Amino acid sequence: MPPSESHDLRVAPHQHGRPAVPSRSRWRPLGLDEVTLTGGFWGDLQDLNASTMIAHVEGWLERLGWNGNFDAAVEGRLPLDRQGREFSDSETYKLLEAMAWEVGRTGDADLDRRLRALTARVAAAQEPDGYLSTMFGRPGQRPRWSDLEWGHELYCIGHLVQAGVARARTHGDDELVQVAVRAADLVCREFGADGPQQGVCGHPEIEVALVELYRVTGEQRYLDQARLFVERRGHGLLGEIDFGPQYFQDDLPVRDAHVLDGHAVRALYLASGAADLAVEDGDDELLAAVTAQVLTTLARRTYLTGGMGAHHEGESFGADFELPPDRSYSETCAGIASVMVNQRLLLQTGDARHADAVERTLYNVVAASPSQDGRAFYYTNTLHQRVPGREVAPDELSPRAASSLRAPFFAVSCCPTNVTRTVASLAAYVATVDDHGLQLHQYAPATIRAELADGRAVELEVTTSYPDDGRVVVRTVRGPEDGWTLTLRVPAWAEDARVTRADGTTAQAAPGYVEVAGPAQGEQLVLDLPVRARWTWADPRVDAVRGQVAVERGPLVLALESTDLGDDVASAVVSTAQAPVERDGRVLVPVASRELPDGPWPFRGAPAGAPDPAREVPLVPYHAWANRGPSTMRVWLPVE
Template sequence: MPDPSHPQRGLPVAPSRGRLTPVPAGDVVLEDGFWKARQDLNASTVLPHALDWIDRLGWTDAFRRAAAGEDARPRQGKLFTDADVYKTAEALAWEASRTPEGPAGERLADLGALIRSAQEPDGYLNTWFGHRHAAEKYTNLSHGFELYCYGHLIQAGVARLRGGVEDDLTAAVLAAADHAVATFGDTDDTRIDGHPEVEAALVELARATGRERYLDLAGKFLARRGHDTLEHHAIGPEYYLDDRPLRDVDVLRGHAVRALYLTAGAVDHAVETGDDALVDHLVGQWDHTIATRTYLHGGMGSRHLGESFGNDYELPTERAYAETCGAIAGVMAAWRFTLATGEPRFADYAERALFNMVATALHPSGQRFLYVNPLQVRHPLPEPGDDEAPFRKDTPRAPWFWVSCCPTNLARLFASFSGYVATTDAGGLQLHQLTASRIATDVAGQRVVLRVHTSYPWDGTVEIEVVEADGRDWELALRVPAWARSARIEVAGDVRAVVPGMARARRNWRPGDRLRLTLDVEPRLTVPDPRVDAVRGTVAVERGPLVYCAEVPGGVAEARHTLPDPRPKLTEVPAGVAGLDPGAVGIATTVRTTVETTVPAWPYGPEAPPASAGDEELTLVPLYLWGLRGPSTMRVFLPVEGTQG
């Protein structure tokens, strides 16, 4: 049974067993740098912005109307908007725990009271179903999202409980969870929700409360999936991950976010129940997916149809779906694998997705967001207005969306970011995300305080300073990313080369000791696997953890950039794009710019149509800065002249 006395302060994931134990988020304070800027922006701007939009679109008013017994129709928003209210509540809960003197706690108290007021005496809670002039409860589990919404409600309550608070929100969560157990816990029941999410939430609630019934229900939902019990109409059971049992599948498929949430819940349950065989199987699924179905920027889910994974190596750039929620769900799944196995490659993926998907999705204003994340844009759409919540998902960064899962997911990830940074085990401490921070926690039976000094990702030096330790022997380790072509660590004058993985130093650490990691962050060319048809004959440019892109601001028709030299000179220059990072590095290189000179005609013939071409210097910018100078054409992979595509 999970042990609620296990240290869980501020932790989004708190397994009671596994190779590594996450350092409580309350023990990790981000300091000035890339991720602190975004965490602070989330608190100051993203969260108030989210509260404003869920109010103005009537998503919170739906709870008031449900509490008052008013007609359920007409109602603004989709049938799953309750979940976005709950994700906003979760983000507020993490932020209230991080900054107890800030306004998040008061805002959450009001929102929690509203949520609780709409709950029925038996614990049922939903603003779409079960009200006057609305469909009956649990009559559309394939498409109704009732249990999915419970999942996000429960995760909000777990965040509150792990902040040491019991209030209206936590009361609502426990009542809803007990209602779910009473309604769906019978051994003979075969019902599941069309959108996985509740599984991971139930495991985390079991960890937070010690109530095994929540863990048992999560296991039942996992075991029931894969037997084609959902109504799927024309879209097919694979979309819902209901076509085959989890243990019979060797790669992630179907709806990408559903698949990743299901993976997270399955890892959680397997860890808590000691099912090491399932953990190993899930690792195999993940490895296959990373190798064949993942984009350079960490995106998952290549098809707009069904927001789904494609086949192996089906990774188009211009039509990449690569939903922001998919990257966030990927980070969450990767963290669970890190804790379960102790292997650093999962944090490598998380770093890639964080810097190139999560950071890209957030506008520096904190008031605009990306839903889909292509790697090429030929004809950019106009930016939505400040009061628009478009139904389209392939727009430039928008203030909100009619389906707004991504902004609220970003909010809860940034608010809980400190819980994804470091871990401990019986022998020491491990740093997984290389970010400036202060870590004060228990290590190998003693209180340890560390300062992490770095300007990463712009600089490849990461220095860990021991501020407090009692001189006992323990191991300090930090991740050397897989992209690092060369790296070295230095401790007390001893310098040695290290390879990707974990760089480890064991000694009797004392105040004033330092460990310095130096990574080669020079720009590099990345050649895609030729089995990815969409980018055969091209290269991408990366620097450190960052993917770069060529963009032409102004919304002009696409100019075709190619590389005349397969090994071009890459020169570091200022990026020249306003954002949260004034020190951002651009990469200048020579490209050949081709502009067609004929009117459109039949595009197939014995030779290419006439065109004018000329060489020019172009500054590539980090992908996360794309589009900040207005609508822009953009591409990550540049064709190399003379290379057959």
């Protein structure tokens, strides 16, 4: 095994600023260097991330001593002074990844200084052979790799590697990159085909990280190691646990599964890693298996919001169509992981369903997590809140599953750091290129300066107030003379979208992708998406929302809050006789509040009657619920 300094860490330009860069794909990703969000919904959230969320998370990690665990390791104070759960190192690494993307995006010198300082503390705790964990291996701690089921050692190193990859692709080689490389090299020595360890980690994450490190470094051993981890899975190498082997995807080999199952975040991270591996290996069977699993999961195991994982117990997927809004778990991290795997499959397949899933999940899960002020987060994202939550104090650490009000931080706090790294790298989801043109997947005010895969330059300016409004203006600031194509995604809900060229010609655009032949330099092209409030019904197998209807507007799922109803949302009955009304920028639906008399037994010999819906009540975007304080809330509204 060559020493780590043998790595060639001059990162190829086509990898710059991109979280995932497959060696082959139908569409090639663009990154933070090419795409700049210039305001709007996502630009504002990036600003909030820059101004508040990253520092908020950093402050909590310092205050709780989770960053301090690395100092304690250096100073010989472990295990006595160790703080947090066994996976707390990963929060530090996800913060470092967020910082790396953010420095890459803005060049923020102060943030770069903080990143370097935190990296130095982490690096100091790394052992000479590359091992890095504040939880295992010291006197008084359990031995290395002694608890692969629950210890999260490889999971943590996976996040370290992802942070290193982000730094390499936004800055180049430095201490963070080298720390990640040394840890990855240790993993390859320990867990390689001839290594002393032949297991897998209870929480997938190392797989997706190792493939990306292979892509950055070109070192085959990282890809080989990722393959070993993916292929070992599903053969019972992990010990028995109460939740059963499907909890950590050890019940079936990855390529034999038909749908994602078990712990949702684990399943989705594993699927992301398996998809990456399949691409690099040219393993079409594996790629087809993962694609089918994800498509079946979208068709049968995904909430209207894009949320995944129905069960609190085991944080897991439920059975097909088992999607009760009550206490829907829908973990923020599972939303992020779904965005990761769907974006990967989009690059490979060009199937708009994956881009639709990315959009739906970003708006209704990822964006729902942070509060308006960026200082509190949802871990779970319920679709039905029956009891108003209580205000969480700014200094209060919450149990993870509280789904009433957003909390400043959690005892298990994977989600806030995950949100920060995702928001900082959002530009990567906007556009792709191929030999012939550029594809726009997500609509936000942005400037895009890219080279097509054949080297020709394109510069676009996107102007829109989407998703408030469905008008997207794309100006070709610079483009090839001819022979190029601008491809625009039309979401599945947009049934009468139109594209209008500079010459005034208008064409209908069906859901999927519409190709526009080479706009001329300076041409302004308009995509009109029918963003208006609409009723949405569920497949009858989603029994828990039978007789109920949701309201969506563009990519946004809307919700009814007691704050607007002036009554518990349990009393609401809506009429769907007309379309929802839009007035003064708000969506209103006709609602009655029914009387809900108390009885001795909630079951009776006749169905309950319902009054005629009488008044118009405004809805809010789901992502904004509870921003005005404790409320009861429901996405699915009873129809009588």
